[in-house]
Amino acid sequence: MSNENSRKTWAHPWSYREGTIVTVAILLLGFALQAAGGGMVLRFSGFPWNLISGIVFLGILVSCYLWLKKHRAVKWLGSVKAALPAILGFTFLVLLMGFVKQDVVHQNSLVRIFGLSHLVQTWPFILINLYLMVLLGIVTLKRLTPFTLRNFGFFLNHFGLFLVLFSTALGSSDVQTLNMNCYENKSEWRASDRRGNIVELPLAIKLLDFSIEEFRPKVTIVDNKTGKILMDKNRQSFELLDRDTFDLFEYHLEVDTFLATSGKVGESYFAVNEPGSSPSAMVKVTNSLNGTVISGWICSGSFVLQPEALKLNETYSLVMLPAEPKKFSSEVSVLTNDGTSRIVMIEVNKPFRINGWTIYQLSYNEEMGRWSDMSVLQFVRDPWLPAVYSGIFLMMAGAVFLFIFGKPKNGGVENVA
């Protein structure tokens, strides 16, 4: 420790001090470049340039290591003394992202000029990532030999992370995300990207049926004048209409009839199943404080039906809220270039994969709710995904390794170069 303090900066062996200087210099350079570019968003070139630069990077990294591995600077690059400040520098940027809301336009000129509201696409972020990849690459190469159990675990964690960083950085520009609005019984092959450009896909989609399964609607009590929901920190403000009787504040509710889809004729509701019909219920409400009983219909309403509340007294009414979706799905026929077609179900959390595209259920016409005849599908193509997943699986294996074998037995001292 004492000779560490008296050592001149940049005199070998380098330590945390040099690590900090290099990391800070990289961050400063990054922010300077960002400001010089007027806070512009950076985009990496797409295929094949990303692949070529990736190969060049790997080539330089490996050959530098092979030729210079005895050099003290390279040794230092493969040590914790370089790694820790770099990890902290990266953490610093991520902390900024944790405080400044991302992907929105900020008024503050500092935020704009340094690109703080879209940090992932700025120079400091990209440079620190590059630096981390260099460090991870060198330390991975360094610990490839000797081939021991400990080094194998080391490889899983460090090369795994390297692969994730490498393939997400290079692959980001090849990711295509397109939205397609599909209408029932119409074929569609055009989709639009984030900027609204229309892209023609090599496959056509015909929406056969869009359907929503809903939870039972909730009921709640609102103030007649303000329309605000009655809140009490110690009590539940909502109840799901899935039972025949329950209590809400001081009211006891009995559900006489529940209609999942209904229409109104005169003063009553009847079960019908046509676009715009809505859930409704006939309820009997007993005020447990004074015993008054009121009964009547409540209805959550839709784009054709007025919502209906039940007035309990001068101050409060009982209302039924719109039902929340439990599951929504599209039954579609997918027609590919070669003329084959097949019928599939696409659902939230259950996308469908075909010819390199993954098709997700994204949204629907929310105003029409369960009667929507339109479904929004999202098409995602990410050719680098297998590389990213390989990295993720290596890291998972690495985590399991750490779980089983834990900390190095000797506490690490012997491994330190």
Place this chain on the structure above:
Amino acid sequence: MEELKMWLNFPVVASFAIVLWLAATGLFLFSASKLLNRLAAGLSVTGTVALLVFVIMLWISIDRPPMRTLGETRLWYAIFLSGIGLISYFRWKYKWLVCYSLTLAVMFLSVNLNHPETYDKTLMPALQSPWFVPHVIVYIFAYALLGASSLVAIRILFVKQSGKAISGPVSMADNLVYLGFSFLTLGLLFGALWAKEAWGHYWTWDPKETWAFITWMFYLVYIHYRFRNPLAHNKAMMILAASFVILLICWFGVNYLPSAQNSVHIYTE
């Protein structure tokens, strides 16, 4: 059904567990007798099991995993924390750790007693996935292990001031961090795989993801620092204590950050 109702009386079950855990803590602290310590262990196991039964019953009755709200995650935390304290007691006979974890678990349950939960039964489609349960359980287990490791760190920092020798507890902190960190990594990666299935992208730098990542980086710093500077206990323990602050921000604080409005990860209160 009636039996289910009885079990679902949270104040009763929670008070039961709290009383048992407090009694156990008292016995652990003030008695050296083997028999009484066994009794203490038995009491706390009973408390933990009672709470576990409650959570399972709740799961059945609301027909969705009870992992959606902050209060529900506190329940799991209380279970895991008391469980980890007990396991480490059986394994290493660290009485003080089991006392700390039980006290912390009591604290979490008391918070829940003061904020009665509203058990909303609806669950948005994006959360209905086989990934939901492993993702949340693995995370909370990681939080509990890392929370315990920070207790060890704080304890070491205090003992150090009184000039006693330490070393056993440091390696215990390491063990807990390595276990907790491997779970944290798995939780993070499960989350990424799930996000890809549900939203089409594995990482979107959503505020919760961002803070989870920051937490992960802090423990990464601890692991690397310990590896390179195995003798600098004090600084390492300070890193560990600081990491816990970040972890708490990630868990509770994110809800209140301006950067986090409209996040899918916000627990409902």
